[in-house]
Amino acid sequence: MQSACQSPTLLARSGADSKSDMAETTLGGGVKAASTSLNNPRVVAAVRMGLAWLILGALVALAFSLHDTPNRGAGASLSLLIGVALGVIFQRGRFCFFCIFRDFIENRNSSGLFALLSALAVGGIGYAIVFGAFMPNPSGQYLPPNAHIGPVSWVLAAGGLAFGIGMALSGACISGHLYRMGEGYARAPFALFGALVGFGVGFFTWHTLYVEAISVAPVAWLPKTLGYGGSLAFHLAVLSLIAVLLLRYLPELPAQAGGKLTWQRIYQAVFVTRWNPLVTGALVGIVGTIAYFRVSPLGVTSQLGSLARTALTEAGWLAERLVGLDSFAGCATRVTHTITNNGFLIGGLVAGSLAIALFTNRFQLSRLTLRNVLTALLGGVLMGWGAMVSLGCTVGTLLSGISAFAVSGWVFGAAVFAGVWLGIKLRLSE
Amino acid sequence: MTIRRLLTLFAVVVLIAGGFAVPSLRARADLPESAVVSTEWLAARLNDPKVRVVEVSVVPGVYERGHIPGAVNFVWHTDLVDPVIRDIASPEAFQKLARAAGINNDTTVVLYGDNNNWFAAWGAWIFTIYGHEDVRLLDGGRAKWERENRPLSTQQVSHPEGNFTAKPARREIRAFLADVLAVVKGEAEGVIVDIRSPAEYEGRIFAPEGFQELAIRAGHIPGAVNVPWAKAVKEDGTFKSVEELRQLYASVGVDGSKKIYVYCRIGERSSHTWFVLSKILGYDVAQYDGSWTEWGNAVGVPIANPAGTVWGRQ
Numbered sequence: 246m247q248s249a250c251q252s253p254t255l256l257a258r259s260g261a262d263s264k265s266d267m268a269e270t271t272l273g274g275g276v277k278a279a280s281t282s283l284n285n286p287r288v289v290a291a292v293r294m295g296l297a298w299l300i301l302g303a304l305v306a307l308a309f310s311l312h313d314t315p316n317r318g319a320g321a322s323l324s325l326l327i328g329v330a331l332g333v334i335f336q337r338g339r340f341c342f343f344c345i346f347r348d349f350i351e352n353r354n355s356s357g358l359f360a361l362l363s364a365l366a367v368g369g370i371g372y373a374i375v376f377g378a379f380m381p382n383p384s385g386q387y388l389p390p391n392a393h394i395g396p397v398s399w400v401l402a403a404g405g406l407a408f409g410i411g412m413a414l415s416g417a418c419i420s421g422h423l424y425r426m427g428e429g430y431a432r433a434p435f436a437l438f439g440a441l442v443g444f445g446v447g448f449f450t451w452h453t454l455y456v457e458a459i460s461v462a463p464v465a466w467l468p469k470t471l472g473y474g475g476s477l478a479f480h481l482a483v484l485s486l487i488a489v490l491l492l493r494y495l496p497e498l499p500a501q502a503g504g505k506l507t508w509q510r511i512y513q514a515v516f517v518t519r520w521n522p523l524v525t526g527a528l529v530g531i532v533g534t535i536a537y538f539r540v541s542p543l544g545v546t547s548q549l550g551s552l553a554r555t556a557l558t559e560a561g562w563l564a565e566r567l568v569g570l571d572s573f574a575g576c577a578t579r580v581t582h583t584i585t586n587n588g589f590l591i592g593g594l595v596a597g598s599l600a601i602a603l604f605t606n607r608f609q610l611s612r613l614t615l616r617n618v619l620t621a622l623l624g625g626v627l628m629g630w631g632a633m634v635s636l637g638c639t640v641g642t643l644l645s646g647i648s649a650f651a652v653s654g655w656v657f658g659a660a661v662f663a664g665v666w667l668g669i670k671l672r673l674s675e
Numbered sequence: 676m677t678i679r680r681l682l683t684l685f686a687v688v689v690l691i692a693g694g695f696a697v698p699s700l701r702a703r704a705d706l707p708e709s710a711v712v713s714t715e716w717l718a719a720r721l722n723d724p725k726v727r728v729v730e731v732s733v734v735p736g737v738y739e740r741g742h743i744p745g746a747v748n749f750v751w752h753t754d755l756v757d758p759v760i761r762d763i764a765s766p767e768a769f770q771k772l773a774r775a776a777g778i779n780n781d782t783t784v785v786l787y788g789d790n791n792n793w794f795a796a797w798g799a800w801i802f803t804i805y806g807h808e809d810v811r812l813l814d815g816g817r818a819k820w821e822r823e824n825r826p827l828s829t830q831q832v833s834h835p836e837g838n839f840t841a842k843p844a845r846r847e848i849r850a851f852l853a854d855v856l857a858v859v860k861g862e863a864e865g866v867i868v869d870i871r872s873p874a875e876y877e878g879r880i881f882a883p884e885g886f887q888e889l890a891i892r893a894g895h896i897p898g899a900v901n902v903p904w905a906k907a908v909k910e911d912g913t914f915k916s917v918e919e920l921r922q923l924y925a926s927v928g929v930d931g932s933k934k935i936y937v938y939c940r941i942g943e944r945s946s947h948t949w950f951v952l953s954k955i956l957g958y959d960v961a962q963y964d965g966s967w968t969e970w971g972n973a974v975g976v977p978i979a980n981p982a983g984t985v986w987g988r989q
Contacts, residue, residue, distance in 0.1 A: 379739040381831050386753065390736035538829075539740065566887065574735075 290606075297604035300596055304329055311589070320540050324586040327536050328593025329600075331543070332424050334532065336598040336607070337515075338525025340364075341421035342639040343412040346665040347674065355494035356522045362484050362491075363526025364533070368648030369480045371534025373473050376649075383468035393542045393575050393645040395636045395653035398462035400454045405657040408631030408638065409664015413674040415439070415624025416617075418639045418661075419632065420545045422625075423591055427598025429610040435618050436625035437549070443629020444546075444553035444578075448563055454634055455569045464573075465652035476650040516605050533648055540586060542649065544641030546632045548588035550578035553629070575636030620673070631664075703814065705916035710954040711814050712785055714823055721745050727782050727834070731755070731798040732789040732817065741827030743787065743820060747776040747834070751794045751943075755801055763849075763964070766841040769805055773841075777834025780807070787813035787820065791905075791912055796946035799954070800962060804849060806842030812950060815913040822911075848953065850936050850961040852969060856976060858936060859897050865934040867899035868924075870948040871967070875940070876901040878982035881971075882940060889940070890971030894980030896938065900927040904944045907951045920956060931958035938963040938970070 304325065312322040334340060338360060345357030372392075380389045388394055395401065412418045415436040417425055422440075426433035467476040498521065533543045557563035558580050571577065576587075584592075602608040632638040635657050637646070643661065646654025668674055703713055720726045721744055728746040730738045738748040749755060754772055755764050764772070778784060784802055788795035792812055802810040813820065821827070857863040874880045878894035895901070906923055908914055915923070921930075929935055935958055939945035942964030953960040963970075970976060 378829050378831055379736075381833075387750070390739050541736070 293603050293606065293608075297600045300600040300603070304593065304596055304600070320586050321589050323539050324536075325589040325593040327532060327540070327543075328590035328595075329597035330532050330593075331420075331529075331590075332427060332594040332597025332599075333601045334525060334528045335420065335424040335594070336428060336601050337605075338520040338522070338528070340525055340529060341425065342418040342643075342661070343416065343421055343665060346409075346412075346662055347669060349491075349494065350666050350669050353494050354496055355491040356496060358491055359488065359495060360522035360526035360529075362488050363523045364529035364644060365526075365647050366481060366484050367527045367530025368533045368644065369477055369484075369530075369650070371530060372537060372648045372650070373477045375534060375538045376468065377473055383466075383473060384470075388464070388466060388574065389649070391541050391574055392537070392649040392651070393544070393637060393641055393654070394464055394466045394649055394651035395573060395575050395642060395646065395657075396459050396462035396464050397653050397656055398458040400458045400462075401635050401642075401653055401656050402660045404631040404633075404635030405642075405660025406631070406664040406667070407627045408635065408657075409661040409666070410668045410673065411443075411624040411627030411629075411631060411664075412639075412661070413624070413665050413668020413671075414627065415621045416674065419549070419628055420594070420638065420640045423545060423594045424598040427595045427600075427608075428602045429608050431611045431613045432617055432621040435621040436628070439622040439625020440546075440549055440629035440632070441553045441625075442622075443626040443631070444550045444633045445557050445563075445629075446626065447550075447630045447633025448554060448557060448567060450630070450634065451567050451570060452564075455567075459634075460569055467650040467652065480647075480650060529644070530648070533645060537645070537649075542641070542645035543590075544576040544587065544637050544645060545591050545594065546638050546641060547576040547578060548585050548591055549629075550576060550633060551581050551585060551587075554578045555580045555582070573636055576632070576638070576641040577636075578633075703913075703916075705918070706814070706914055707917070707955060708811075709809070710811055710950070711914055712811050713814050714820050714825060717743070717785055717813055718825060723783075725781070725783055727776060727778050727784050728813075729776065729784060729786045729795075729798060730788055730817070731786060731794040733794050734789050737789050737817075739829065741829055744826060744828040744830075745832055746787075747832060749776075749798055751797060755794075755798055763801055763804065763844075766805055766844065769801060770839060770841040773802075773807075773839040774837045776837065778807075778837040778839045780839055782809070782837065782839070784810045785813055786810065787816050789817050790943075791818075791908070791947065792816035793904075793943045793947050796950045797943055799950055800848070800946050803953075804845050806845065807839065810954075812954075815911060818912055847959075848949075848961050850963040852963075852965055852973060852976070854961070855896060855936055855938070855963050855970070859977065863934075865936055866929055867896050867936045867938070868927075868929060868945075868948060868952075869895045869899040869901050869939070870904040870937055870945045871895075871901075871939050872903055873901060875967070878978075878980040878984050886940070889968045892971045892978055892980070893982065893984045894971070894978040895967075896970055897977050897979045899938075899979075900929065902927055902929070902948070904939070904947045907948060914951065914955065917955060920951060924952065924956070929958075931956065935960040936963050937961075938966040940967045942966045 308322045308325050311317045311325060312319060314321070339357070340360055345361055348354040348357050376383065376389050380387060408418070415422070416432055417436070419437070419440055422430070422433040422436045467479065471479060499518070536543045554563065558565055571579070599608070628638065635642050639661060643654055643658040647658060703711070708716070717728065721728070728743050729749055730742050730746045731749045731751055732738055733751050742748070749772065752758065756762070757764060784807060786795035786798045795812060795816065799810045799812060854863070855867065858865040858867060869876050872883065875882065876895045881888035881890055881893045902924065907920060914920070924930065929952070935952055937945040937948045937952065937960060942962060945962055945966065949960050949962040952958045971978065
């Protein structure tokens with residue numbers, strides 16, 4: 246069985262992993278083979294580090310040049326940097342929704358879920374602060390600009406369920422595939438291609454679903470009735486309650502030595518040992534808040550969906566206008582021929598993850614079999630369809646939605662969890 | 676380098692920077708200051724309680740992520756129109772909005788926004804309809820302010836309630852279908868200006884790329900002359916001089932001697948031309964805000980369609 250989430254080098258270095266995780270892992274030949282062929286591990290390490298610095302340098306240079314490019318500017322530049330930050334945080338913190346859910350379902354290990362709770366708590370606080378500036382009075386007829394607050398209907402639940410099953414089948418969610426592509430997870434491109442197809446299927450089903458359910462679905466937003474303070478209190482109370490229930494499934498964290506903080510220890514903490522899940526989550530929450538404040542809420546499917554929509558529209562297969570679709574906030578798709586800000590974000594995410602994986606020696610190409618390619622494709626299709634009809638994925642609808650106090654975020658999150666649970670129980674992930 | 680030299684260098688830099696920073700506080704000489712103000716003019720009056728800045732942008736989040744310090748936000752789709760009965764904002768609603776923005780009857784209102792000030796110009800039209808005298812546009816709009824790297828703020832501002840009182844709507848600056856039809860039929864005197872692109876005017880397309888057609892016929896109102904709105908501005912989005920503007924419109928027979936009717940697709944771009952002809956040139960102008968989305972769909976109303984793209988044929 247192939248581990249869906251972890252590179253073996255990480256396991257070898259961190260002490261906190263459970264035994265069952267270890268047992269599931271098949272060691273790919275990547276690093277070993279390379280070192281024997283080059284015969285000198287120091288040369289290999291130098292090449293690896295050089296590549297990491299090169300990628301980082303190229304990203305910084307691109308961010309600078311985007312900033313001064315007409316029609317791009319700070320939005321594109323920041324999107325790229327936000328993507329890079331996410332790539333690094335996701336990779337170092339192993340912030341992969343599938344792994345987080347599977348760890349709990351299979352191994353009763355809730356440490357990943359604590360990262361998610363931490364992200365939602367910090368994100369909620371951040372969003373409340375930004376909302377207060379953007380729209381001081383939430384009780385009126387408006388919704389805050391761009392926030393991922395979507396319609397709540399059975400379509401959203403169905404989308405989440407399909408998305409969750411797709412995650413189990415393909416081994417990760419869409420953001421997971423993006424960052425794990427940077428770690429050398431070879432199934433990722435197949436899953437992402439499948440997601441493009443799934444988006445296409447979603448566009449074809451959109452009209453019927455919109456007319457039947459989405460057009461009359463309520464767009465429920467807590468601050469409208471509870472205010473910002475009440476919503477945040479409720480938000481934190483729910484997260485705390487979940488945390489209390491999950492506490493007994495939290496494995497012991499590695500003991501930390503006391504004493505003076507040295508450069509070596511900082512390096513060790515940032516680049517070598519497994520990040521504390523609460524720290525990982527808090528960083529995700531902070532990046533999410535910054536993204537909303539400066540560009541738009543975090544999401545990773547808008548560029549993918551736009552790509553599928555543009556291709557289908559131009560082939561003449563898809564109606565130019567998808568009724569209602571463009572009126573909702575979320576991971577919006579449109580017909581476009583340029584790289585959108587979201588495109589720079591996902592590009593940065595993959596490149597950032599690749600750079601940090603090379604730097605910390607966690608890059609390893611995973612093995613492909615006909616079976617795992619096909620399941621990646623099929624899982625991708627399910628995820629693409631789910632993300633299309635739900636107006637986003639685990640990042641756009643779940644993370645950015647719940648942080649924005651949208652009921653749609655919770656409904657989608659619960660449905661995705663149920664989908665992953667179902668997928669694992671049906672042994673789709675094996 | 677000695678301390679002394681450093682200090683000298685510092686002083687020189689400060690002086691040069693200061694020289695650039697001192698704003699010329701005068702408005703452009705070739706435009707009436709009572710209608711159009713420059714970014715310099717506005718920057719020097721941001722703390723003036725008699726001046727209220729209003730942003731009307733239509734891209735969501737633009738105002739929220741940074742606006743001219745002190746500016747209030749008017750939302751075109753809900754604040755300045757009544758989308759349900761398809762009308763301009765009611766006098767009650769508009770009075771409430773303006774008062775909440777801290778606008779008094781004698782406040783100088785300066786509007787600006789994205790999309791070349793189109794929607795800000797719509798705002799100026801509504802202010803004028805409800806009898807507010809002193810309403811002006813920021814030359815070059817939001818784009819110019821940003822281009823000049825002037826400060827933006829994300830702080831929401833609240834001003835003390837104003838006393839603006841909406842007067843009965845000035846019917847003479849707003850035209851309905853029947854008013855324009857009377858001109859077409861020769862029953863009333865007037866000249867009609869279509870400010871859309873030549874392709875829309877000729878009926879080659881129904882709407883600009885990316886916009887819904889919303890009309891089942893393409894073309895223009897018979898007898899209308901075509902002066903695309905953008906001809907009134909320079910490349911950087913600032914207005915041309917009064918003299919240039921006068922010549923531009925005079926060349927197609929629009930010289931203020933007859934009542935002028937402007938229209939576009941939904942009335943947003945023609946607000947811009949309404950502003951130019953009315954507030955800058957001082958002509959007698961009415962905006963037909965029903966525009967092509969009403970005229971093109973209306974029953975029993977003639978159109979001119981040089982491109983021959985009549986509905987159902989093609």
